[in-house]
Amino acid sequence: MKDDVLRLGGKEFSNRLLTGTGKFGNHGQIPKMLAASGSQMITVALRRVDITAQSENILEYIPKHVTLLPNTSGARSAEQAVRIARIAREAGCGDFIKIEVITDMKYLMPDNWETLKATEILAKEGFQVLPYVLPDLPLAKRLENAGAAAVMPLGAPIGSNRGLETKPLIAMLIENVSVPIVVDAGIGKPSQAAAAMEMGADAVLVNTAIATARDPEAMGRAFDFAVKAGRAAYLAEMAEESTLARASSPLTGFLDEV
């Protein structure tokens, strides 16, 4: 486990829990959560400034050793996502970008088609592109061919905390795509993060479940344990399931047996 590094976008990470900065009660909880969870990559979003109100600079709450993953939330098209990505890079946030193009406001389903178009453009511009998508194997192959640094399939709708509802579809990606698979969105409990890692996901991204817990710092730590447990189990290669019982103790040769 010591040398089990995640290689993502030309960088190496010793921790496989990616986190987000959304929905925290106060920004001061973010550095505490990062320290407790060991997370080495965190998402931020870009928005128009409210000119009438003073706002805090969220970047001041993120330690320098943590890699920033700006997202393109708010984008409704590939063109808008590309524009946001370029702005984020110019603003000094590095080359990583999470492509998030959402046209459906009810379930916040990612628009896979627009996401692919944005990935094709941004990968050519040298971005490390992490596209957030509905798990679909042919699409994931196209993203990989387009130069995506990873593919980020959703487990369930954003913020829904429903877990791995798309599990069989994510399994196809894990099995057949060579870039890292990062399960993003919908993970509500550490056990669900562990389940994603057990099945061979390379990492998970958790925001809502940590940020809206009563104690985000403690929940960050819980997710760290879960991700490490799931990863260790995956590497240890789990025993097979069976319909019938298989005794774990010897059943013969006891006392008055003939």
Next chain:
Amino acid sequence: MNIFVNGNKERIEPCTLAQLIACKKLDAGALVIELNRQIIKQDFWPTTELQEDDCLEMLSFVGGG
């Protein structure tokens, strides 16, 4: 003269980008500026004179997942 800031029309006296930001009391460290779809790095704010009908986007990083 008139300019557009985050989609809203504003009437301002001729000034530089740096002067406008100071006037609005915005935290420069947190700010990302796009002028007519071109990103203007902070070093160039003091020398960027605003023109009639310029479209400014003033952005900053916020929490997001």
